[in-house]
Amino acid sequence: MDFEEVRLSSLSRSIGITSFDFRELTPNPAGVRSGQMWRARWDDVVATVFIDSLVGGTRNEVRVAPITIGADSADERAIVLPENSSTLAVELSVWPQLVTNIAEVVLERWVANVERFPSLAEIEQAAASGDLSYGFPILNNSSQRAADRRLLELVMESLASAADLISGNGSLPDLIVAAGITVTALAKRLNVANAIALGLAKGTVPLDLQQARLLSDLLERDPTELMRANPSVSEDLVTAVTSQGRHGAVRQIAVVDRDTDSEALATIVQGALALAARGDGRWVARVDLYLQVRLGGRA
Secondary structure, eight states: OOHHHHHHHHHHHHTTOTTSOGGGSOOOOSSOOTTEEEEEEETTEEEEEEEEEEEETTTTEEEEEEEEESSTTOOTTOEEEOGGGBTTOSOEEEOGGGOEEEEGGGEEEEEEEBOSOOSHHHHHHHHHTTSSEEOOOOOOTTSHHHHHHHHHHHHHHHHHHTTOOOOOOSOHHHHHHHTTOOHHHHHHHHTOOHHHHHHHHHTSSOOOHHHHHHHHHHHTSOHHHHHHTSOOOOHHHHHHHSSGGGHHHHHHHHHHHTOOHHHHHHHHHHHHHHTGGGSOSOHHHHHHHHHHHHHGGGO
16 A cells, blocks of 8 residues: 555545445446535545535536545434445435535545435435434534544535636736746746747746746745736636546646646646647647647546
């Protein structure tokens, strides 16, 4: 077991999803839909979520609530589902009050279908009628169950903000000109192709965080300030990179580049923008082309 597996195992254990080896599960279904359970993973956060509904929008959002294996951690806010509720054939605890919207690209792997209760509304109605029960109240805020709930709250907050591509004010070209940096020097400093360096200089390609750190001393600006100087990202491009089907490519680039998922997503956006002049006007096609070039048969 490598370091990454150990880290994920530790994170998963704290929220009750270690009873199953997710690598052994059936491949992901063709689409995300209500009533499914998925493992969500982004940067250092991993959780199992219940898909309540498809929201759509620019980031391909889905409405989700955390769902855990077993009933041990369930408190008065969690609703316990019986073993015959899902294809996992174990008790589950779902937390309707922690519902939030996340981008589809955060979803890594399908886990199961909750066939008897395919929406949070149906789960809550069943609890209200007495067909389902809530967990036991937390009596001590220093207990493990209280800590589990606080962790779930933090996890859901993190997942809600994941894959949120920063749109800047477009002042990066002015900063580059003011510093007297040529396209050639920019490409050399960042170790990127001239096409990407030219895009940065023209304001058509954004910096990622690692590149902002490399340019920080040259431009005499904090990396965060440089990120805010990026061009705004087209909503159509955001949609093209945040579907569930992009998760695998994000993970591959993150592993190869030893980056976070957030940085890998920014890399994909940057690569697609660099190819824009050669594309056919469709962002999905540009993203596909970049990933084909970058990952080859692994895309």
